[in-house]
Amino acid sequence: MANQTVQLAALLREAGAHVELVQVNPPWRPVWAARIRGLRAALRLPPYLWHLWRASGRAQLLHVMANSGWSWHLHAAPAIWIGRLRGKGVVLNYRGGEAPAFLARSAASVCFSLRRAHAVIVPSAYLARVFRQHGIATHIVPNIVNLQRFIPAPQRPGRAGILIARHLEPLYDHATALRAFALVRKQLPHASLTICGEGPELPRLQMLAEALQLQTTVHFAGKTDNAAMPDYYRQADLALNPSLADNMPISVLEAWASAVPVVSTNVGGVPDLIRDDVDGLLIPPGDPHAMARAILAILTDAPTARRLAAAGQAAARRFSWPGVAPLLFAQYRRVLIRPRRLGYTALVSGALFPLHEWFKRHRSPMLRRRMEASQWWPREQIETLQLQRLRALLLHASEHVPYYRQLYARTGFDATRVHDLRDLRLLPILRKPHINDHRDDFCADDAGDMKRFTTGGSSGEPLIFYLGKQRISHDVAAKWRATRWWGVDIGDREAVMWGSPIELHAQDLWRARRDRVMRSDLLPAFDLSPARLDEYLARLRKQRPAMLFGYPSVMCLLVQHAQSRGVALDRLGVRVVFVTAERLYEDQRALLSAAFAAPVANGYGGRDAGFIAHECPEGGLHITAEDVIVEILDASGQPVPAGESGAIVITHLASYDFPFIRYATGDVGALDPSPCPCGRGLPLLQRVEGRVTDFVVARDGTVMHGLALIYILRDLPQVRAFKIIQETLDCTRVLLVSVDGLPPSLRLSIVTQFRARLGETVDIVIEEVTAIPAEASGKHRYVISKVSR
Template sequence: MFTSVSEAILLKHGLRSDRIWTSKFLYRSIFRHIPLFLDTYVLMKSQYWSRERIERIQDERLKDLFHHVTHVPYWRDVFNTAGVDASMSPREILSKLPVTLKKALVGKRMDYITDASLLAKSDPDYTSGSTGKPFHFLQDWHASLRSFAVTERIFRSTGKRFPIVYMRARPRNGFTFYRHVWFYIRGYNSIRHRVNDFKELGRQLRKGFILYGYTSWVVELARQMEKLGIELPVRVAMVAGEHLTESDRAYVERVMKTELFTLYASREVGFLGYECELHNMHISEEWAYVEVVDENNLPLPPGREGRILVTTFDNRVMPFIRYEIGDTGVMTDSLCACGRTLRTLTFKGRTTELIELEDSRTVSLLDIAYALGSYRDSIRQYQIIQTGKVSFVMKVVPGSSFDAHKESLDALMVRLLHPRVRIQWELTGTIPEAKSGKAVYFIRDFENKS
């Protein structure tokens, strides 16, 4: 079949073959700018291609992936059990495969869930997992190489070209290595002690920079900037998707005098989505096949909310296929007015962040975050601890107007949670962060024995 040069690059044929660029010599050398350049060049174009063309590329990439997973014992077993065969189309095969839960992979022997021949060309990583054990996984160089360009496109889509200041607790595989400055931060609570370092950074990067970090970190930095009257040349603020309320977005934009964009990513499956200039979240469909499914794991039509499943094309050492990322969302089918043809997704929340109450009532933590967002002067930080089916401790770092608003906050929580809810407010100076350094908004501190 005829493929254009651009398609050949996306499909990693010919000159863009991974066989060449993941050789030990080239991958670790300055030559890795070449595939980065080629991939970025094509990805900047392919986001505007026809749907038909994008879907054809996805089919090719799925076919290629399914061919490769036979090197992984775990996937060989899954494919055999699912009863799929080579005569089926890639999407048919996909629909027959079960959903992969993280807990199905945690604790499995590495040689069972990986392609042994790629171990030498892979980097280890783990998710700290705010609930439960860390999950150790591998990302191979094939995936990292493509991911460099996927992340490069995310930043270029802001329309601004500045150095990227990346606030992180530890490095991350597959993040663009080109023009980025790594700003090490232990965690959320250390930001207020690093204000002088930020000021120094502002002096060094006087012409401006793109600030990227967890949502809670960027919001916290804005708080410190406002409190201390500091200005930094932040041209774009970029945050990782979760927990960005409209009021947080407006707050960061006002204090930092900047425009804020979100991206959608997870450590295991990489950089899945990015916001365009119209602030719609486009899926990186050249990198991953994303499904929104119902309770029977069947794909839902656009406009219906469901669980998000992800299949990534490039990570061959440890494939993630129909991987349940733990989020819910809604896929949009209408094309975005920005001209990009990549489908858009509205993130609805993390399934792990649903608060379960009496009478099988569940409340999304995101809804509470939205509501509390309009009480910024009363609540500077919060953590909701569920101590029983309808009892909660609200740990709060109070702001100046907390006392004045306490009654309406009580009423708000009753309205949001449950008519019989009991709230105990606990005022504190600081709220501990998670191991990853992120802020922790919710803790379930009781056994649900229903």
């Protein structure tokens, strides 16, 4: 662990970080005190704590290297508490194969301190499983091997040289290795064994070597500086790891990098590291005969030795700094940008907003806390949760939702036989006409209070539906969690460029008061005239929001207007720009990020489909998998391979009152098979396509978002689908699919409302058609403006 610490510090300094090491075991004077173990620890502890307290005051983040036993209680746990007392981020890096036994003895006290760390990282999946059993979420950041120092020898000596690089502690069972070596010597008399390390076992091991008549062929190298280890590997033909308990032995990584074949016991996390007979040979612990057979299998079979060595060398590349650094830096960033715990923001997020949700009978605060734990679960555990919730939703729908009772009877679907997420495919895809044609049948007979909503969607076909408090609570919690990923929270100053359904009118008094308390400022995205954009710039400069939220196209228009006015936006203090409701193009991301000097976070979802996915600071577009199952399907309704584009179909697991089961969003996207460096177990969307809105230009030159016209049509029950085409400043066509023909009074109302936005003299041509054709690309655009802005 000391070698890893020194190596990590050097690598971080090379990456530009200022690193200060606080050593727990500096050389001690007088020498006699160092020989008394308890006294040595007692004398070292006060100066260690003092140095740590002072160093933490200078640091932004504490990276605590931790191990089991007294080292934890004396060094690691105090470091966590000192970091918290000083208000610093704490990353706890736990190592050691003895963790299961240690936690079994001291779980309560150890976990109490562990939970105070802002992030817990471990080097192996083995330790991640150990801590998961005690309710501790961890993130895997593997050990690092220096591939510049540990390199293969040009030619192996061929002297059957065996190397053990473990300290002389009972845990590492050198005694079994000596007995196995005695058996090897019977077939390979010229074999030799070198043991690098020091420890209390030395006298006993020397006596055992002499009893086995190995004193001339076993070399105890003693304490060996890490700088000298590459030479030992270059002289070895085999590396042996005889441990009784282990995690991720650095000696295995160093042997692999040096192209030395490895034999190891299959204890602890070793099977997660070494694949038996692929990049090493695994044996049971404490068995000298099995150990001897494995050693001889390599030393007497050159092709096997070369095969294992080559595979090990390839495996070692996964543990080089370029591969490990993104995982470590992701945890550093997560800790450094955590939301504030003090001040007005903490008051709002911790008390006022939860009180607001309680009055509305929403459970979002509790759900958010659950989600912030479950986001770190492994993919398999999240899928188990999805299956449990899916079965409950499907069973509830069969008992309480008329539409699904009829559908199950018609198709022969049995919700009690759902044992796999893939069984969901037995149900047909749900589309907007199904809901519009059977809306009342989608309402559960045991539903509580529900709220009516309308959305147009990417196809331009309006959808009227209802959401209950459970569903709204889950969507609020999911968005809240994603907001906190970026170090901001409810209560931080926020500017929202959005299309409120009450777009051109003042908000109601209650909503306005709530927004003032939450420090949220709504900038309607409809009237985007130069004068209104000037007003918005003035409000932003006055408010200095920590976050922006809205349509990317609208915010880009604001940026372009600011640039034309010579107004700089990079010193407003914006920490993140949240965009949603439209496809985010890379040129838009670049423009917004440069203008506000802040990262841009993309979100994907809708009022109907829910809060589907959101981008984290590491760039992964994480699906809200606790609540949403996402399928990507081809034209025939079959799943496409990960990375390939298809139709996005979702099942919202919290939609009991008005179920959305296999609902076609009308969008196109692809799943990402790669894990995100952030360590979250939530699956990823690789990209989202097909959501394109446009601007329209009024006769007087005012630019407004296309939703200004969409809102006129999408809430009309007589309108099934529509497409708006602005041909010129003087003429706009509306293609419209009606249910039973458009009444003259409604036609006049549409024309009047369009003219109120576009201009009184603009010709509004309504064309009733039987269907809205797609674009040549296959995508649907519900607003197209041919007028240059």
